[in-house]
Amino acid sequence: MGSGNVKKGMIAFLVPLPSILFYLSFQSGDPQSWSTSTLWAWCYHHPLLLLNLLFFFNVNLLFWLIALIQSSHWMIDPYWTVIPVMLVHYYASHPLGQYHWWRSRMVILLTWVWSIRLIHNYLRREKWQWGAREDWRFTDLSHQYGRRWWWASFFAIYVPHQVFLIGLSLPFYVIHSVNRPFGIWDLVATVMCISGIVIAYIADTQLYNYESRNKAVVPILEKGLWYYCRHPNYFGEQMWWWGLVVFAWNLGHGWTFIGALANTMCLAYVTKLVEDRMLKQDSRAEAYRLYQKTTSVWLPWFKSSPLGLQCKDA
Structure with a gap:
């Protein structure tokens, strides 16, 4: 070091x-x-x-x-x-x-897990520097x-x-300003947050493995979660933040969605920047254009058939 x-x-x-x-x-x-x-x-x-x-x-x-x-x-x-x-x-x-003590401790624990996942991905990507x-x-x-x-x-x-x-x-502010019993919507929010963390972790790990091993051979990553959408890591991150919004909404403060909405709009712009950057690379541009035509942007979904697309274009 x-x-x-x-x-x-x-x-x-x-x-x-x-x-x-x-x-x-x-x-x-x-x-x-x-x-x-x-x-x-x-x-x-x-x-x-x-x-x-x-x-x-x-x-x-x-x-x-x-x-x-x-x-x-x-x-x-x-x-x-x-x-x-x-x-x-x-x-x-x-x-x-x-x-409510249990709601607070659940959100604090989830935030720590989210943070550890993200800082691990940052250090791993930067070769622990x-x-x-x-x-x-x-x-x-x-x-x-x-x-x-x-x-x-x-x-x-x-x-x-x-x-x-x-x-x-x-939502952290609302969660620690309102004391109501832990209910079914808290469970829904918890599942959303956990799912978001897990999806983002899997997607980032698949991206890291691709960057480390196959980038020189395979022009784009199109396996695992990346088969179903072009930015599964962004999708997982959004699930995490919107899960927190559900906690706050359940406590009568749905207005806190403004932070998650602003972040989603910013991430949409970042997505465009990332994809424009991919299209500027001659060795990957053609493959990525086909990837864009056949694969959902954020929401995981089934691929469109390249043959079907060609028929529509004709």
């Missing part, structure tokens, strides 16, 4: 400390003094605003400044998998929290913005991540 990898690993573990230490100091304070302490009283009565402020200063500003120093925006990628875990514990431990490369979409944006990228990156990368992550995590 190189010194650069160790250094980036240390940075990754240290960067959330400002928010963690601040919140722990708030938690360890005397509740009786909150009425006389303006700061602690504000933290107590405005959990969502506090969360957004901590995110803005600790993630948006700090991560951005570190990225400018390192000339790489790699850190937001692994932290996409860590921040939801921190958010669910924040809501569960806030003094204003009131919730921290920050070996930044997301290719950020690199493409840097070429588009040129010299303006140093400041434009703040608004193109970090501000949207705050909107998405806090929006997606709104």
